[in-house]
Amino acid sequence: MRKKTGAAMAVAAFFILLCGCGVKSGNTGIPEKIQQTYEQLPGFTAQVKILSDLEQSTLEYGGEFEYNREDNDIFTLKTPDALAGIVLVASGESPANLTVQYDDTVFDTAQPARAGLTPADVLPLLMDTIRTGAPLETWEETVGGVKMVVARYETEDDQGRIMRQIWFTRESLWPSYAELYADDQRVMQVFFSEVQQIEGSNNNEAE
Known part of the structure; x- marks a missing residue:
């Protein structure tokens, strides 16, 4: 059900290396624009790859994610092969009331027991942070020729x-990558x- 990945880590390293080409700078109004965009956005679909960094290895999960502002979020797994076809349905938004279901059973997100830091709940809580949170810092970078806005959020x-x-x-302002x-x-x-x-x-398809 789990597998180590080398190629995916290479892709991540390449992404971060490219980020170094950008120049950090503050962006007046960008935090408000991000929050306003996601407060108004009904939803989107995306292909998502999640890398869970462990001390000895990296686990990779992939599939199609559907974000719905006023309904459940849905993550349909495609990889690893042993989990292909499993659908995770997330209801609730905050760590206190989030429930992730696998078929008709509550999916155990307590390994490790850190809300928002497991493959099961990272996506819905990430989207809630974007929609409701205020970033501590924002700046612009260019990644592979594409202009990016980077936002840093912190919670306790x-x-x-x-x-x-x-x-x-x-x-x-579509999401592209997160750490x-x-x-x-x-x-x-x-x-x-x-x-x-x-x-x-009202948003356009991502390039």
């Missing part, structure tokens, strides 16, 4: 600090591709 739970750093395409840290240690990476609006959204 009973185990310490969680930092989420999210790259958005500059023109559409999650627990007390300064990176524990998860999320890659978004083929992002498309759900009917009724």
Whole structure:
């Protein structure tokens, strides 16, 4: 059900290397624009790859994610092969009321017991952070010729600090990549591709 990945780590390293080409700078009004965009956005679909960083290996999960502002979020797994076809349905938004269901059974998100830092709940809580949170810092970078806006969010739970750093395409503000840290240690990476609006959204398809 789990597998180590080398190629995916190479892709992540390439992404971060490219980010170094950008120049950091503050962006007046960008935090408000991000929040306003996701408060108004009905939803989107995307192909998502999640890398869960462990001490000895990296686990990779992939599939199609459907974000719905006013309904359940849905993550249909495609990889690893042993989990292909499993559908995770997330209801609730905050760590306190989030429930992730696998078929008709509540999916256990307590391994490790850190809300928002497991493959089962990282996506819905990441989207809630984008929609409702205020980033501590934003700046612009160019990644592979594409202009990006980067936003850094920090929250606290009973185990310490969680930092989420999210790259958005500059023109559409679609999510492109995210890193999650627990007390300064990176524990998860999320890659978004083929992002498309759900009917009724005003955003454009991601490039």
